[in-house]
Amino acid sequence: MFKFMKTGVLAAFLIATAVGAHAQKKINEGSVTYTLEYGLTPEQEPMAAQLPKETKVKFNGTISKMELEQGPATITVLRDGSTNNGLILIDVPVAQMQLAVKQGKEEYEKAKASSPKLSDFKATGEKKMIGAYNAEKYTYKDDKGGSYELWATTDLELPAGFSGEDFKDVKGALLKFTRFQNGVKTTLTLKNAAEEKVGPLSLEVPSGYEIKTMEEIMAMQNGGGE
Known part of the structure; x- marks a missing residue:
């Protein structure tokens, strides 16, 4: 039953921590939709079919929410971009199971340590239109010798911390960019940003959910049967 969990939780977590932006249409409550492309190593190829090609992230203030259907489970990832605290909720109705994983500073730093810096x-000064937005090209690199480029716009402002600490030196909202999470190279391209009613979001564990660590979730996956 738990074979889906490892890839599902990984996919949800890497997407949730990969999306974002920070600095002229200001949206404090709404959603952002990205298309996703992956640069998988041969060892990562088996997970390719389970990784989504698009994701929608809802947000209200600095807290964002992303949902992923993975086999019989619904995985919800909430993250506060101002503190890097998070919460993962795993709901498996067929097993009458509701699990919660808290993500604090220690978990954030551990996940960050496994990715290139x-x-x-x-800013290159090169500009073009991407969708409805005026964009400027940036270059950047990682500590493994990789070189990248991204496109950002100051036409759109999203809540502080939405892009995470990696992109804090970029002025504007990210329209297309590449980053790593848990060793997976992911390129995200903005498809749509919209103001819409989301309602209150919280990192409090809902009633009825059993709190687990990520290590316990992985142990369930490894020894939990079919």
């Missing part, structure tokens, strides 16, 4: 962000 991004740095040397430089």
